Amino acid sequence: MRRGHRPGGTRVDAVEGEPTVRVTIDDVARAAGVSRQTVSRAMNGKGEISAGTRRRVLATIEELDYRPSVFARGMRTQRAGTLGLILSDIANPFFPAVARGVFDAAAAHGFSVVVHNTDAHAGRESAASREILERGAEGVIGFFEALGDEELVALHRRLPLVVADRRAPAPTVASVSSDFATGTRLAVEHLHARGHRHLGMLDGAVGVDHVRRHAFTAAAAPGSPIVTGPPTITGGAAAAAQLLGEHPEVTALFAFNDLMAVGAIRALRERGRRVPDDCAVVGYDDLTLAADLDPPLTTVHTDKYELGRTLVETLDGVIKARRDDTGATPGPEDRLLPATLVVRRSG
Amino acid sequence: MRRGHRPGGTRVDAVEGEPTVRVTIDDVARAAGVSRQTVSRAMNGKGEISAGTRRRVLATIEELDYRPSVFARGMRTQRAGTLGLILSDIANPFFPAVARGVFDAAAAHGFSVVVHNTDAHAGRESAASREILERGAEGVIGFFEALGDEELVALHRRLPLVVADRRAPAPTVASVSSDFATGTRLAVEHLHARGHRHLGMLDGAVGVDHVRRHAFTAAAAPGSPIVTGPPTITGGAAAAAQLLGEHPEVTALFAFNDLMAVGAIRALRERGRRVPDDCAVVGYDDLTLAADLDPPLTTVHTDKYELGRTLVETLDGVIKARRDDTGATPGPEDRLLPATLVVRRSG
DNA sequence: AACCATCACGTTAACGTTCACGGCCGAGAA
DNA sequence: TTCTCGGCCGTGAACGTTAACGTGATGGTT
Numbered sequence: 116m117r118r119g120h121r122p123g124g125t126r127v128d129a130v131e132g133e134p135t136v137r138v139t140i141d142d143v144a145r146a147a148g149v150s151r152q153t154v155s156r157a158m159n160g161k162g163e164i165s166a167g168t169r170r171r172v173l174a175t176i177e178e179l180d181y182r183p184s185v186f187a188r189g190m191r192t193q194r195a196g197t198l199g200l201i202l203s204d205i206a207n208p209f210f211p212a213v214a215r216g217v218f219d220a221a222a223a224h225g226f227s228v229v230v231h232n233t234d235a236h237a238g239r240e241s242a243a244s245r246e247i248l249e250r251g252a253e254g255v256i257g258f259f260e261a262l263g264d265e266e267l268v269a270l271h272r273r274l275p276l277v278v279a280d281r282r283a284p285a286p287t288v289a290s291v292s293s294d295f296a297t298g299t300r301l302a303v304e305h306l307h308a309r310g311h312r313h314l315g316m317l318d319g320a321v322g323v324d325h326v327r328r329h330a331f332t333a334a335a336a337p338g339s340p341i342v343t344g345p346p347t348i349t350g351g352a353a354a355a356a357q358l359l360g361e362h363p364e365v366t367a368l369f370a371f372n373d374l375m376a377v378g379a380i381r382a383l384r385e386r387g388r389r390v391p392d393d394c395a396v397v398g399y400d401d402l403t404l405a406a407d408l409d410p411p412l413t414t415v416h417t418d419k420y421e422l423g424r425t426l427v428e429t430l431d432g433v434i435k436a437r438r439d440d441t442g443a444t445p446g447p448e449d450r451l452l453p454a455t456l457v458v459r460r461s462g
Numbered sequence: 463m464r465r466g467h468r469p470g471g472t473r474v475d476a477v478e479g480e481p482t483v484r485v486t487i488d489d490v491a492r493a494a495g496v497s498r499q500t501v502s503r504a505m506n507g508k509g510e511i512s513a514g515t516r517r518r519v520l521a522t523i524e525e526l527d528y529r530p531s532v533f534a535r536g537m538r539t540q541r542a543g544t545l546g547l548i549l550s551d552i553a554n555p556f557f558p559a560v561a562r563g564v565f566d567a568a569a570a571h572g573f574s575v576v577v578h579n580t581d582a583h584a585g586r587e588s589a590a591s592r593e594i595l596e597r598g599a600e601g602v603i604g605f606f607e608a609l610g611d612e613e614l615v616a617l618h619r620r621l622p623l624v625v626a627d628r629r630a631p632a633p634t635v636a637s638v639s640s641d642f643a644t645g646t647r648l649a650v651e652h653l654h655a656r657g658h659r660h661l662g663m664l665d666g667a668v669g670v671d672h673v674r675r676h677a678f679t680a681a682a683a684p685g686s687p688i689v690t691g692p693p694t695i696t697g698g699a700a701a702a703a704q705l706l707g708e709h710p711e712v713t714a715l716f717a718f719n720d721l722m723a724v725g726a727i728r729a730l731r732e733r734g735r736r737v738p739d740d741c742a743v744v745g746y747d748d749l750t751l752a753a754d755l756d757p758p759l760t761t762v763h764t765d766k767y768e769l770g771r772t773l774v775e776t777l778d779g780v781i782k783a784r785r786d787d788t789g790a791t792p793g794p795e796d797r798l799l800p801a802t803l804v805v806r807r808s809g
Numbered sequence: 810a811a812c813c814a815t816c817a818c819g820t821t822a823a824c825g826t827t828c829a830c831g832g833c834c835g836a837g838a839a
Numbered sequence: 840t841t842c843t844c845g846g847c848c849g850t851g852a853a854c855g856t857t858a859a860c861g862t863g864a865t866g867g868t869t
Contacts (some may be wrong), residue, residue, distance in 0.1 A: 117725060135833065137825090139824095139826090140823055140826065140827095141825080143633075149848075149849085149850065150849045150850080151825090151826080151827090151849085151850095152827080152848070152849060153847085153848060153849075155828095156847095156848085157825060159827085161827090163845095163846060163847055163848085164846095164847070164848080165846085165847065165848090168847085168848085182595075182596050183825080183826070184537070184598075184824085184825050184826070185533075185536070185542075185596060185597055185598050186532075186533050186534075186537040186824080186825075186826090187533075187537055187596060187668060187824070187825030187826040187827085188825080188826055188827075189532070189533035189535055189536075189826090189854095190531070190533040190537060190824090190825080190826065190827085190853090190854045190855070190856090191826055191827040191828070191853085191854060192826085192827070192854095193533075193854090195532075195533075195597070196597070197576070197597070204559050205558045205561050205562055205565070206555075206559055206562050207552075208555050208558070208751075210558070211552045211553050211554075211555070211557070211558045212553055213816090214552050214577075214579075215552055215553050215579060218552070218577070218578070218579045219579070222621060227576045227578070227593060227594075227597055228577060229544070229574045229575060229576045229577075230565070230575060230577050231560075231565070231574070232561075232562060232565045232566070246574060247574075248852090249529045249532065250530050250542070250543070250544070250574055251531075252530055254820095259848090276768075276850090295646075305731075347752075348750070348799075362635035374788065374827070377751065377754050380754070381862080403518065403553065403695070404555075404724065404749075404751050404753075404755070407574075407695075407724050407727070407728070407755050407756065408751070408754050408755060408759075409755060409756030409757070410756070411756075429664070457824090484854095484855085486854095486855055486856090487855065487856065487857095488855080496818075496819085497818070497819045497820080498819090498855090498856080498857090499818075499819065499820080499857080499858095500817085500818060500819075500821095502856070502857060503817095503818085508857090508858095509817090509818090509819060510815090510816060510818085511816095511817070511818075512817065512818090513818085515817080515818085530855080530856070531854085531855050531856070532866090533854080533855075533856090534824090534854070534856040534857085535855080535857075536824095536826060536856090537823095537824045537825070537826090537854095537855080537856065537857055538822095538823085538856055538857040538858070539855090539856085539857070539858095540824090547860085723851030
């Protein structure tokens with residue numbers, strides 16, 4: 116007979132000398148005087164079990180401080196209780212705000228969340244997807260900016276996916292977004308109402324989705340200039356400098372997000388132009404600090420926490436639907452969250 | 463003979479009808495004409511294997527698009543390739559900034575990161591720890607604010623831990639922090655140099671660690687008032703209102719972090735006091751938007767990305783050390799990152 | 810020539826859980 | 840009584856991987 120060995124089992128404790136062994140389902144079963152399967156049933160609520168033994172088993176589980184092994188469980192069920200969250204730039208305060216909603220809702224559903232930062236780089240977006248897939252996550256929430264629709268559909272074939280802030284790549288995959296169309300329309304109309312005749316847009320959509328841009332071209336005067344750059348402060352500053360250089364007549368800027376708006380304000384200051392007197396600036400997102408900026412930022416607001424919450428809620432629906440093989444009907448596939456304009460002083 | 467069944471195996475594709483089966487290590491072995499173990503060796507670089515077969519196996523792995531199952535692997539190795547990151551408030555831009563460093567460094571080491579938000583609540587801090595432990599993570603980076611040192615030591619016994627922005631709870635556990643002592647000393651000295659005689663502090667450490675507070679009492683005049691509140695904007699506003707109400711003579715405020723500083727500025731504005739003319743405000747963290755606030759925030763800077771990077775680097779060291787049973791010597795247990803003062807206009 | 814490392818690889822046995830069954834037992838129907 | 844049926848629970852197997860050990864070939868040493 117071979118000598119046994121325990122991988123995660125008996126191991127000398129790192130601090131004290133007391134050994135730490137993993138208590139398994141068999142230990143619980145033995146202690147409760149039942150079989151493994153009964154313990155499993157008591158935990159998972161499947162199968163049939165009497166209320167009495169169920170309580171008894173649960174009590175000994177508590178007593179022995181038994182924790183089922185995710186690995187062993189995942190081996191059978193292919194579930195890890197994990198969700199993936201893919202986003203482009205955690206340093207952009209917009210994402211932490213929705214992440215908060217994601218975390219809370221995920222916890223409520225018993226999920227942990229693994230986060231991947233992509234910098235809107237196609238390679239890192241697909242790498243993150245692969246990683247999440249291999250790690251056995253049960254679903255993904257993705258702010259994809261570089262990957263094409265086909266890639267997303269392919270990913271959705273392997274793993275329940277909900278797309279955020281982007282149109283659904285196919286009728287079969289769900290998406291949740293801010294209502295960018297009315298949001299930018301509101302911003303443009305506001306600028307018009309303030310008497311601005313020459314608007315410009317600072318576009319940060321380096322990738323595939325151009326809802327804001329299209330809405331801008333639709334609402335603003337024909338031929339209104341658009342300059343594209345990274346959706347960051349420095350990107351906004353560079354884009355603003357370029358746009359103002361090429362189009363000195365512009366007196367109002369609509370930015371892809373608040374970060375670009377901040378960059379625009381910086382660039383305007385450097386050129387000696389005052390905001391909003393010489394040039395108005397309107398952002399998008401309504402970051403927490405937007406009201407404390409100089410000048411307080413006029414921007415489009417959406418409930419970011421709610422966005423995060425809604426994302427995991429619909430993802431949970433997709434996961435359950437796929438589990439039950441309930442066709443491919445995730446409900447309304449393109450969900451839009453209301454966008455409102457918050458008028459402060461920058462525009 | 464029983465009918466076989468495949469948990470994650472043959473399952474009808476959600477979109478197309480094509481079935482998706484998992485390709486296992488045995489499939490690779492068969493295709494490459496070797497045994498399972500050899501395939502394992504080829505992947506993991508352990509054991510001895512000739513360069514030729516290694517390349518051949520790797521090629522068929524590529525060809526079959528084989529991905530090892532984390533579950534099966536974890537079952538043997540107890541490793542999931544996952545790190546836990548516990549923080550109090552992802553909405554505070556300080557944390558995303560360090561998270562960025564954590565993500566990048568973790569990716570470089572082949573780790574995924576699962577993030578938990580605690581709101582500095584003791585219950586949620588320990589819940590997150592338990593969750594991470596059960597999920598089979600290999601280590602934890604923790605910004606703990608409520609848990610006591612004993613709990614942290616206990617956690618460290620079960621799982622490699624690195625504590626952030628807090629003194630090491632024991633010589634055996636590593637910690638990395640901003641050099642809060644010199645950071646606040648710098649801030650206080652600067653305020654003194656500006657002629658302020660009556661300083662006050664807005665403390666956000668609701669929990670256990672009071673480095674900033676102690677440094678403040680050491681550097682400021684004896685009896686300088688300190689008011690404690692949540693380390694948020696509203697917390698800072700409330701704390702400032704209270705402090706100024708009780709101590710009208712105060713002309714300079716040192717805040718626990720930039721968020722509280724922003725709150726203080728809001729409160730000051732509401733009371734008709736101008737910053738910095740009537741009352742100076744100095745923060746801590748140097749958030750990305752600190753320079754764009756009104757007024758631009760004077761604050762203490764530490765490299766947050768570097769903090770994140772250093773955290774996973776030392777955690778990786780601890781993990782490796784424990785694996786090799788190399789005693790409990792994580793090197794310098796209390797690592798301090800330089801803190802510098804950035805003088806802008808608020809103080 | 811006999812022996813012994815060393816190398817390269819194969820075999821066996823776990824890891825801890827859930828799934829598919831089968832069995833038992835009591836109650837009601839035939 | 841015998842049969843059936845449903846409720847409750849146990850048994851064996853399988854999930855996919857790696858640790859431990861075994862084995863044959865090769866090459867060098869005595």
